[in-house]
Amino acid sequence: MADKAFWAETMVQGGTAVINLHGEINSLADAALTTAYNQAETAVPQKIILNFATVDYINSTGIALIVGLLARARAAHRPIAAAGLSDHYREIFTITRLSDFMEIQ
């Protein structure tokens, strides 16, 4: 199966930065995810929302990348939320205990 390349776009509305994630979140997503997050931080938002509505696939390396973003957000005392998760990925966020640290919308 060919990988669906990951890409992300950042939009800032008011005090909230929304990062729309697309494609597959695996080890190949690292650079694009970091760039999108850096763009979001540049706006010094009060809150960051990761929108997973058009994410097709996340593997365990992808979850580790999201943990890295969460750690950065926590270090900056910046709330971070996840939106658009399918039921399956809600389960994954529960078992990995990411949901302890981020609001699931």
Added chain:
Amino acid sequence: MNDKPPDTHTPDNAASWAKPVDTLTVGDTPAEAINLNVQGKRVSGPLQGFGQLWQKTYRFRLRGVQTTSAELVRLWKEKLPELMPPNSRFYPSITGVKPGEVIIINATMPGVPGAISTGVMILYADDEAFTVMTPEGHPESGFNTFSAYEADGVLVAQIQSLARANDPIYEFGFRFMGGSKEQEKIWHHVLAQLGAQLGVSGAVEMEKVCVDPRLQWSRAKNVWHNALIRSTLHMPVRLARRVVIGKTGSSGTQGVDSP
């Protein structure tokens, strides 16, 4: 022809993930394994621990090996217990490396009498990678991902850990008692042994990145679950049991979990 519309909400790799559980359940384990500090524990990820959060990546380039990443990961899963060093024994369940299964770990640490008994849960397993997640009380709190990929025509075996010390005692041990170096030696050993299985020797590359330098003091209470302390306190019980079994000749020396 199947008229049922595809389920767009369930990804292709859904079966590769463990199912959510409140607490861990240990299945059958070998008689020689000491099974403590896993049954009934919750999993504990990189955000639940106490110490600095580190990402450590170990890579071994398997030059000249003509096999696929999937075949390498299959071999890795099958030989995992044999690849571990003598001071860190892994005891997978009979089912093997499958999502949701628990691997019991019995390890020794320098300057500590007896063995620390803990384990990991298989969080994710597919053809090209598998990830384990630690329980409460394990020295580290986080994930370890074992994977294989091809780079510049060379097969690479990789271990990536994203973890922090689970409590202040472990953090002290990792920083000041050589625990961090001991941990790194384990993964160097595993990759070297994996290479040896395929007739390859060479150097293991390692990268370390401190993802979060802060200590999470709100997690200092994790010390309650500390598997090192609990295993040490349980040692007299195990010794007494061994004496009794020696006298009666009973079988079944497998350790049992304390409440």
